[in-house]
Amino acid sequence: MARSSLINFLLIGLCSNYKSDYLKNTTEVDFSCKLKESHEIDKDVLRGKTLNVLTLDAMPLNGAKIQAKNVYEGFGITFEILRTLQQKYGFTYNLTKLIPPVIGDSKNGALGKLVSREVDMVAAFLPITRNSHEFVKWGIDLWHTSYFVLMQRPLDSSSNSGLLAPFDMHVWILILVSLISVGPIMYWIMWLRVKLCQDDDAQLYSLSACVWFVYGALMKQGSTLNPMSDSTRMLFATWWLFILILTAFYTANLTAFLTLSLAKLPINDISDVAKSSNKWFSSDGGAIYYAVKDNDGDLNILTKSIDNGRGLFVDVSREATVTSRLSDGWLYLDDWYTLTRLMFNDYKKKRLYDNPNMESESCTYVLTEKHVLERPLAFAYQMDSVLPELFDKVVRRFIESGIIKHLITLDLPDAVICPLNLGSKDRRLRNSDLFTTYMVVMTGFVAGLSVFLGEILWRLTRGPLIADALQPELLTAMQQNGQNYFTIDKKFMPLRTPSSMILHYG
Template sequence: MTSGFDLILSAILCFGCNATDPSPQGQTTAVVISVNGTDVAAVSPDLNNNGNFEIYRTKRENMEKMRQYVNGNHFRIATIEDYPLSYTQKKADGTVVGAGVSFELIDFLAEKFNFTYEVVVPQGNIIGSTGDYKNSLVELLYDGKADLAAAFLPLLADVRIKCDYSTTVLDEGEWIMVMQRPKESATGSGLLAPFEFWVWILIFISLLAVGPIIYVLIIIRNKITGDDSQQPYSLGHCAWFVYGALMKQGSTLSPIADSTRLLFATWWIFITILTSFYTANLTAFLTLSKFTLPFNTVNDILAKQKHFVTPRGGGIEYSIKNTNESLSILSNMVLNNRATFTENENDTVTLTTFVEKYGYVFVRDRPAINHLLYLDYRYRKLISADNEKIHCPFAMAKEPFLKKKRAFAYPFQSNLSTLFDPELLNLVESGIIKHLLAKGLPNAEICPQDLGGTERQLQNGDLMMTYYIMIAGFVTSIVVFTTEMLFRFINQRQVGKNNMIIGANELQRSSNFRLHGWAAGRTNHRESLGNRLNEGIILSNVTPPPAYASIFKHNKNAVVDMNKWKQAVSKNKDESKGVRRLINGRDYMVYKNTNGINQLVPVRAPSATLFQYSYTE
C-alpha cells in the first residue's frame, strides 16, 4: 500500500506532463520540447519569442545527458558518524550501509536516477578544515576518493577551498547546550530573588546615605532660618530612624519643622512602595516564577568560563578554531583547557560521563540532542514512573549556541550537483527534510526547562538569606562584645598604672610630711581641706572621713580622728556635731558644710568603704 509520504514525493518530483490536450479558448498553447525523441517539457511561446529558447533547450539536453550518465552508474558516497543525520550500519555479511536522514535522501535519488553507491567513512570521522585536513571527509572529496558527501555539513569558509557545497541548503543547523538540571532557578532564590543585583546595591546605598542627609539638612535649616524650635537630632538617631522605617517600625522622633517632616514623610513613602513591590515579587517568585538555566548563550559560557564538551571535528570545533568564524571568541577557552573535543561517537556515553558526572555543558546539534534526551527519558522512565526529576536530570537551553546553514558537498567541478540539487530543493521546499529531522520524536517538548508537573516547596535555599542575616547578627554582636571587653581591659590597665603613680606620689608626700613635722603638716592639710569644702568642691586628695566605727566607739584615738574631720568640715559653722539618720533603709551621719548643704557619711561597712575610697587617692 502506498504511503502518504510516497505520494507527496511523487507529486513534487514529477516532471511536467505532455501538453497534448487542447488548450481552453483564449489561452496560448505551450510548445512541447523533445530531446532524443522524448517529450521532456512544455515551454510557453513567450520563451521562444524572447530568444531564450535555445538556452533552455541546451540546458535540458545537458540534464538528459547527466541522467544517462548517472543511470546504472556506481558512486562512492562519503559520510561521517553523526546520528541521527548520518551514520553507518554493518550488515550480517559485513557490508557497510548508510543510514539516517542523509541516506534517506540519497536512497530517494538513487531510486529516481537509477544508480548504486557504496559508503566511505573517513578514518578520523571528522569534517575537516585547512588546519585539520588529514583523515577527514574533505580530504576524500579533494583527493577524488568520493563522488559525494552525504552529511549535513556546516558551511565553513575554509572548506570552500577544498570542495564545493550543494547549491541547495538542506537546513539551518542549530547547536544547543545541554547541562545538568540545576536545583534552583538561575534568577536566584529566597529573599534576594525579587530584585536584581543593582537594585539591591542602590537600596543599600540609600540606607547609608539618607540618615546623614537628614541630619545635615536639619542642621543647615536651623542655621539658615535661625529657628531653634527644631532641635537637631543626633546622627545615630537619624540612622536608626532610617533603619526602623525600613523594618516598618515606629519612631520616637517627632519633628516640628515642616521641612523635617517632609524629609521623614518622603522616606516613609519610599519605603512603603519599596516593601510593597518586594512583597509582591517575592510571592510571585515563590509561586509563579519561571525556571531559567545558568547558561543560555555563548556569552554565559565565556563570562563564567564554564567547561563544555562537543564532538571532535564538528562544526563547533572549526567555528572556534578558525579565526574567520563566529565562535572564535572562545579560542582562549581552548587554550585554557575549558573546551573538550571528544572522539567518542556515542552521545549517551558523553552525556553520562561529562555532563552527569563532571557537570560539563554538552554542545550538539538540535536533532541529535532531541533524540538523545528522548532515549534517556525513555530509559529513566523505566526506573521511576512518577518522579519527573528522575526522568529529566538534564535541561536544554533555548537559545542556540551556534547557527549555520548545512548542505551536501561535492568535489570541485562535479556535474552531479546540477542533477541532484534541484531534487533536493524540492524536498526542502515541500518540508519533507524538516519532517525527516523530527521523525521518531514525540510532538511534546522533551524535558522542558520548567517541568511544571510538581508543586514547588520551599527549601533551605529559599531561606538561606535569613540564615545569613542571623549569623551576621550574632557574629557582629560577638565582635562588638569582644571589642568592649578589650577596651575595658585596656582602661583597667591604664587606671592601675595611674593608681600606682598616685600611690608613689602619696608615699613621697607622707615622707616629706614626717620630715617637716606633724604639726606643720597637720595645720597646712587642715587649712587646705577647709578652703576646698568652703567652696563646695570635694577633690581626690582631701582628708578622708573617719572610719565608721569611730562614730559610735568612744575611745581616745577615735575621738581624735573624729574631731579632726569635724573641724575640717565645720569651720565657720556653729554646730559641729552630726546627726545619725536612716535614709532609704541605710544608716548615715548627716553634717552641714559652710554652704548649708547636708553632707551624708555612710555608716555601714560596705558603703563606708566605698565612700572612703572615693575621698582618697
C-alpha cells in the same frame, strides 16, 4: 531554463540544412527536427548511470545498514531526498558508509573521498567547514544548525545568596546610599526651617534621632517622633512610602526566587568552557574539531585546554559513553539536534521507568542559552561535478515547502525539552538557601561580642571612673520630737510619713 530565441533559431537552421545519405536515397519525407527543452535534457543526463554515494551515520538525518548480499541500504531524511532524485533522473547508486563518521579535509574523511574521486557525492547533512570550498563543491544549504554546550543541570536557585537574590547589586548599592544620606538630609532641612522660620512650632530633632527614624522605618519598628511642621511631615511620609514599596517588591521577589525552580548556569559562552575548572569533549572529526583545528571563530581559545588534557575529541556514537562523561561533570559540545535528542531520550527513559511521578528529577541535563558555533548543512560533491546544478532544483522544493524542517523535528515534542526554568514546584528550603541569613546572624553576634570585649578592655586600661572619691559620711539616726531622722548633708529628712504628725500631736 528555456533556451533563448536566438539559440533556437540557430538550431532550427542547422536541422533544416542537415543532409544525410538516408534522405538522398529515399523518397520518404517524414524527417523531423525536435528541439528539447533544458529540463528534458536534464532528465536524461543521468538516466541509466550509476553513482558512487557515501554516507555517514547520523540518524535520523542519514545512516545506512547492511542488508542482503552485503549491500548497504540508506535510511533517514537524506535518502528520502535521494529516492526522489532517483525517480526524477533515472540513475542508480552504490552506497558505502564511512566509519568512523569524519567530515575530513582534502586528504582524509568524507571530503577526502571526493577529492580522490572515490565517490561522486556525500549524501549526508555535512557541516560546511572553513576553506572546504577550495577542494569540494557544496550543494544548496539544507539546514542551519547551532552548536551548544550540554551539561548536568545545576542545583535550583542560587547556592549562597538567597536573601540578596531579589535585587541586583546596583539596587543594593542605591538602597545603602539612601539609608546613609536620608537621615542627614532630613536633619538639614529641619535645621534650615528652624533658622528661616522663627515660630512656636519650630522643631529640630537631633541627627541621631533622624538616622534612627530612617533605620526604624526600614525595619518596620515605627517611631515616637511627632513632627508638627508640614515640611517635616512630608519628608517622613515620603520615606515611609518609599520603604513600603521597597519591602513589598523585596518580599514578592524573594518568595518567587525560593519557590521557582531556577537554575543558574556556570557556562554562558565559549570562554567559560575554556576555564581551567572545566572539562569538555566533542565528536571526533565533527564541526567543533575542525573549527578548533582551523582557528575558525572564537573556538581557538579551546586549544590550550586540549593541550592540558581538559578537552577531548572522542567517538560519541555510543550514548552510554556520552552519559558517563556527563555524569562525571564533563561538558559536551555538539549540534542542537544531537544534544536535544540525547536529552529527550534521557527524559523519556527516566520519566517512564526511573521517576514516573517526578518531572523535575527527569530533566538531568540542560543546554546553554547561547550557541558557541553555527554552521550550514549541505550535500558535498566533486569540484567539477554537474550534480549540484541538477539536484539543487529538487532539493530547494524540499526546503521551501518546509518538508526538511518537518522531518527533522518530527519525532521531537513541540515544547522545549528540559528548559532552564522548570517552573514552580513544591520544595523545601535547603541550608544553602539560608546561607546569607546565617552569615547575618553570625556577623551580628561577632560584632556584639567584639564591642563587649572592647568595653571590658577599655575599663581595665582606664581603671575606675573616680579613683580618689571620698567616702560618704556615715548616716546617723536622731530622735527628735518623737520622730526618727537621718542626718544627710546637715539637713533633716523625716523617716515616717507626714500623717504620723496627726497621731503625735493628737
